[in-house]
Amino acid sequence: MLSEKDTICAISTAQGMGAIAVIRLSGDQSIAICERIFRPAKTGKKLAEQKANTIHFGSITDGDKDIDEVLVSIFKTPHSFTGEDIIEIACHGAPYIQQQILQLITRNGARLATAGEFTQRAFINGKMDLSQAEAVADLIASRSEAARRVALQQMRGGFSSELINLRMQLLNFISLIELELDFSEEDVEFANRNELTKLVAEIESVLKKLVNSFSLGNAIKNGIPVAIVGHTNAGKSTLLNTLLQEERAIVSDIHGTTRDVIEDTINIEGISFRFIDTAGIRATQDEIENLGIERTYAKISKATIILLMLDVNDPDNKIHDAITDVKKRMDEHQQLIVVINKTDLANEGVQERFQKSSFKELSGTDAIVPISAKQQLNIDALTAALLKTVNLSAIDNDEVIVTNVRHYEALQKSHEAIQRVVDGLQSGITGDFLAQDIREVLHFLGEITGQINTDEVLGNIFKNFCIGK
Incomplete structure (x- = not known):
């Protein structure tokens, strides 16, 4: 039966090999247990007699056998993370050494901590409340x-x-x-x-x-979901590869290349965006491609931001239909960014196209960004439009x-x-x-x-x- 009065121990650094590792003990017997296995480099006071918040160099020993040279940090109740006496042993990061020291500690009276038990003790001992612990x-x-x-x-x-x-x-x-x-x-x-x-x-x-x-x-914590949608061959996969700076999605002139959803995350100025490349929307008899298109519509409903990719040389009626189709599937909390792609191949001025009737369905909160995904033109304007959808002022002002x-x-x-x-x-x-x-x-x-x-x-x-x- 686990008890809150037990002295607990665990490796607090990440698993695997590293330059150093930290093994932590917390509880009434932390200092006493460490004294049994620690030999200071200089003879003097026992650990129990040392001041709090001090570090001591020496060796961890198992009888006459030296295990490792370490640094031992002492934190005393109530001025510690858990509110109890805490010992932190900084040893070399070899997994074998870590396990040898951990086994030695448990043989001398400590037990292995359960997940989150150090933080749980901090909560129980009034060092933090539950929301702080989380x-x-x-x-x-x-x-x-x-x-x-x-x-x-x-x-x-x-x-x-x-x-x-x-x-x-x-x-x-x-x-x-x-x-x-x-x-x-x-x-x-x-x-x-x-x-x-x-x-x-x-x-x-x-x-x-x-x-x-x-x-x-929730978006900050898990990444803001951004669905890249549009007709086939609009350049959705090319844009994903450009944003990620790697060939993540297959790019081809053949219509309907992307048939499944491809996801990846990038960090833009401290904000994580989770980009979702979807199957191109078109009328097709291909059963597999239709399944991909159904998933595209499902992703639209779950995304925070919709990137609607349009070919700059598409006819007005095709642009109109694409905007109308996506807008009717969005709710009031979602943001739309219309990305006009292939501007390097435009048959007429891009700005002139913006004035045409195709874009009258857009509201004042919708953004229009002309780019060339293949030539990586104006990508910085697209990332700026993405950041604009996030309430950065709330983060900058440390709002709750x-x-x-x-x-x-x-x-x-x-x-x-x-x-x-x-x-x-x-x-x-x-x-x-x-x-x-x-x-x-x-x-x-x-x-x-x-x-x-x-x-x-x-x-x-x-x-x-x-x-x-």
Whole structure:
């Protein structure tokens, strides 16, 4: 049976061979266990007598056998990551050495840590709340500058502090409302309804903004999906290869070459874009090609950005039909960028083509970018148009952006509950019904930060961590 009082250990660096590796211990016996296997280079104080936040050079030994020369770092409770005594052993990175030291530690009284157990102990010991703990995993898994910045901001408590502030304000009011219920026979009113109405309106606005931020946060975390669609031979695969700077997709003058979906991710100025090259749209009797076209339409519905590739020399009716077909499949949250390709082969001025009736279906938010994918002309304008679709100001200003699905679902439920409070105040419902809805808001906000938690929730969160963190 695993216990929170056990001293735990794990390799905290990535698996495999490297210059160095770090083995971490946490728990009451961390320093004592390390003393049994560590011989300092200079005789002097025992590790237990050394100051916190100090590093000591010496050897890890198994009896008379030297295993490796190491650096031992000491962190003492409560000023450590987990809030417990922590020892970190920096050894040489050979997997054999790592395993020898780890086995030696476990033989001397520690047990192997489970996934995320170090961070879980930090949460249990009050070093961070649950949303900050989850941000640790997001920071480790971040694949772009934007994802790193958002995760770091959450790990430092930006998201938590906003939720805790909302929760505290509501707690004050629900205390007064419940006090009213205790004096229901006297018909007194402790909670000023005008002040409560103003507060609830502010909280509803903040929750709505947080819920809406998830579309951006999810895209930053997982990469913004961009579907490249259009007729056959418009240059979709050539564009994908140009953006990726490699021959990822087969390019041919034969119509219908791309029959399946090809995906890859690139990083543009700190933002990950997940490009999806799709089968060209056309009428065909080829059963396999039709399956690819069906997948193209499916990808349109799931993409955040649609790149509609058009041949600059296509007739107006073909351009009109392509724009109309794609626009009717998009919803209000999707962005359209019309890419006019093969401008190096244009029969007339590209700008003159933009003024023609073919483009009247486009709205003010749609972008038109002329390029030559083959000659790599004006690709920088296309990347600028892609970046413009992302709310970079929210990232640059360190605004709170929700990236976690669990947080998003809890915020949605909180918003639904606060909306009921708004409606209840307008209709003048009694204090007991108001109190019930406010309790629901408090409950769901508390679930995010871990002020209200269950073992099942904790288990699901920390099982996805890497071992050693």
